[in-house]
Amino acid sequence: MDASGKTGASGKTGRRRRWAVLAVLAVVLLGGAGLYPLMNSRTFQLAGRLTDRVDTTEKVVALTFDDGPDEHTQEIISTLAEHRVRATFFVVGSQVEARPQDARALVAAGHQLANHTFTHRRMVFVSPSTVAEEIERTDRAIRGAGQRGDIPFRPPTGKKLLTLPLYLADHRRHTVMWDVEPDSDARPAPAQIVSAVREQTRPGSIILLHPWYAGGANTRASLSALITTLRTQGYRFVTVSELLNKT
Numbered sequence: 001m002d003a004s005g006k007t008g009a010s011g012k013t014g015r016r017r018r019w020a021v022l023a024v025l026a027v028v029l030l031g032g033a034g035l036y037p038l039m040n041s042r043t044f045q046l047a048g049r050l051t052d053r054v055d056t057t058e059k060v061v062a063l064t065f066d067d068g069p070d071e072h073t074q075e076i077i078s079t080l081a082e083h084r085v086r087a088t089f090f091v092v093g094s095q096v097e098a099r100p101q102d103a104r105a106l107v108a109a110g111h112q113l114a115n116h117t118f119t120h121r122r123m124v125f126v127s128p129s130t131v132a133e134e135i136e137r138t139d140r141a142i143r144g145a146g147q148r149g150d151i152p153f154r155p156p157t158g159k160k161l162l163t164l165p166l167y168l169a170d171h172r173r174h175t176v177m178w179d180v181e182p183d184s185d186a187r188p189a190p191a192q193i194v195s196a197v198r199e200q201t202r203p204g205s206i207i208l209l210h211p212w213y214a215g216g217a218n219t220r221a222s223l224s225a226l227i228t229t230l231r232t233q234g235y236r237f238v239t240v241s242e243l244l245n246k247t
Helices: 009-033 035-040 073-082 093-098 100-108 128-144 163-170 190-200 214-232 240-244
Strands: 049-051 060-066 088-091 112-115 174-176 206-209 236-238
Touching: 060 240, 073 100, 073 214, 088 093, 088 100, 088 128, 093 100, 093 128, 100 112, 100 128, 112 128, 112 240, 128 163, 163 174, 174 240, 190 214
Parallel strands: 049 174, 060 088, 060 206, 060 236, 088 112
Antiparallel strands: none
């Protein structure tokens, strides 16, 4: 970095060299481990920090929502407000740009916005410039909505391979996965969603829900009972950043 605070040519060269070395190491690892398990792993990525659950005995959980925002934003805000729950929303940047009022409403209600890329494309076999654009444009939209502090990241459908983890490591970004996902299979009924959460949640769990669009109707309908059930079990709800601070 020169006196003006800008990264010089030597800094860029060093960064490219570091990426090249990491890429070679990654290729070696990929050859032995296989692409598919690595791409879909909830507990491991080639570079950068990843958390799927926080190891704690304290009965705290993070409620997280992927995708959106959309026209159901206020309904979700109202349900969470009724139960005094703060959650983390992994938003899609293009949706935030299209519906900035919804993103601002989530922040104003005390929720945390996090990055789920700009277009929700699968982040495998993509170029470094694509990764940067997907993440950084979404960051700008989230900041425009008023979010302060760290912006956690979650890859669309949880998939990551080489260029994405290298970018995340280089920028000291935290990948947040999940250990409970009750609404991923064939639109389960609200009661099934609540039952799965009750059975699978442990202290430090990160719960993933998909409440948006028409397909999220059952998830939205389950939300109040889901919260009540976990509260009855003695759980307290925190944002992802608050949960990560317990590590």
